[in-house]
Amino acid sequence: MSLPLTVEELPLLFSDLAPISQDDGPSPVCRIAYNTDFVAAYDYFRAVLKADEKTERSLRLTSLCLRLNPANYTVWHFRRLCLYELGLTDKKVEEDLALAAELGGPNPKNYQIAFHRRALLEAIGLNEERAKRELAYISTVLAEDGKNYHMWSSRQWILRSINSDSLWESEVNYAADLIVEDCRNNSAWNQRWFAVHRGSQEALSEERAKLEVQYAIEIAKIDPYNESPWRYLIGIVKENLSSLLDISLNEASGFDAILEEAGRDVNSCTNLNSTRIDLLEMKRTSEALHDAIQLGNDMALKHDIIRKKYWELRVSELKQILESID
């Protein structure tokens, strides 16, 4: 790969092309105070775009333009056209993934960079080897920010594309590792759900669902105030109602002792009690609904006052269900 192009080199490299200024009309709005490098680079980009020139020098120009604005989707698109025209090889893909990684570092929320990676991998073919390398790269980004939405989306795309048992299982482990690091990383919980379900919306087997319930309970014990494991539990139970309901209610009641031992007031653990309310509603017996209503009233009045009106609504819905079964 040639050395990065500098703005100073542009007039010489493109001596045969006249740069084209941006024509913002007579009264531009939201004018951006571009620096001179930006203006120069993009004046040449407009010229290259007009000439539809897909060459090595155009490719180098797009690198310069992307360093100045890594969100310009037209530049990324034109860069891909240049790459395809010049012949996409493994080496070229590696080089571009490196460029994307370089730009991605300071721009973690950039959609275009993530899309470029995917477009190139799709163009060259996402085999298992490339998939593993890409997953390794994504892991390095997630190590910096374990909740980066784009990176999780990319991971999901890769897993679905390869769809191999070994990759799905290793992903469950990956999510579990991240949860060990931070049990409140909701993205990791979502990924566990995704991996355990093999990216589909089909319910788990009862056997697997039981394991997931146990897992959620174990992690909830680390910090019962954490919302993530409880919502995961409810998701699993809802999907696979029958036997899991009583197991879950049982496990939840065990938290009274856990919290007491830690010197905490069980009533203050709103995510635990919210879960209990959901489970009791699913149980749908008169006794269960009465208990749920009691818990809901306490939430509204004392323990989750910011959501007072939500809990009042919830209680009124529970009362309606109670009336309908009585």
Added chain:
Amino acid sequence: MATLDFDRQRHVKYFTACLNSLPDAYNKLDTNRMTLVHFAVQALDLLGALPDDYTCFEEGDTKHAILDKHAIIEWIYGLQMPDGGFCGGSFLGPNHHSHSYGHIAMTYTALCTLAALGDNLSRVNREGVLESVASLQRDDGSFQCIAVGSEHDMRFLYCACVICHLLNDWSPLNKDKAVDYIESCIAYDGGISLLPGQEGHGGSTFCAVAALLLMDCLSDTLDKDGRRQRLIHWCAHRQVGGMQGRPNKAEDTCYSYWIGATLTLLGKNDLLDHEQLQNYVLSCQTKMGGFSKILGAHPDILHAFYSMSYLSLSSNDKFELKQLNCTIGIREDRLSAFDCERNVP
């Protein structure tokens, strides 16, 4: 230090200044200038500060014409693409053929901004806009944003629905597929994600609910399997004082709008503690005007606009802001510019 009093005049100055020029930190939004114009114009419109209102920006005895709305209208039309739709800026230069349909989010914001500025939309290439939308729907029902290929997700599905609604023509959009896509994005905890299998997120939740409403499929989709209840539970639990966009994430002012508007569309706006939420948003008000994403940061147009939008939907006149239409994201009374039914939910 930030004050908790709504600083109207500073906001008018802030958005006006943005309309004039932006610092080079906005380089990275060069392709999205149309959305930046939209944010500034809609914010000024909510403040009642566009020229044809009588509460425009005053200094002493002088009423300033704070902006030339006709110039903005011309700038917008200058970005209408040859085949249809709008581009976000003039960065392409004279070669349009590779992006001849523009960008769907720029088309959505162009139409909204033209309406806010009082344009009659007669110069909009209606057929072209509809063709541009048709070119962007994918097999799974989602939308990409440009015809040559891009990421595809709930944001652009929402944009497509708004455009079809405003032009009162749903022919470019396959509703069944769009609804299927939305259903596939309902996460296990009741929130709605940007992509199937992904984490529930405040922004995509709003986009999905608004899109369903526009497609007249909200009830059919949510009133099965307890989805509505779980969605409301999820939204209500995003308030931690201020509003977070996902469980266990930090507060961010824009989610006051995404979640607040979602609950408004579900008729459950009252479930939030608006006093606390307003306090959080107002504490992100800055001396320069506008609002920042989090406490103590610099303002940016996006967070400033969404903070303002939230204050409008929560306030019932408290901040002297005009009524916002939460589904479309512009002033309610601007919708008459479009040839669709006035009773937008």
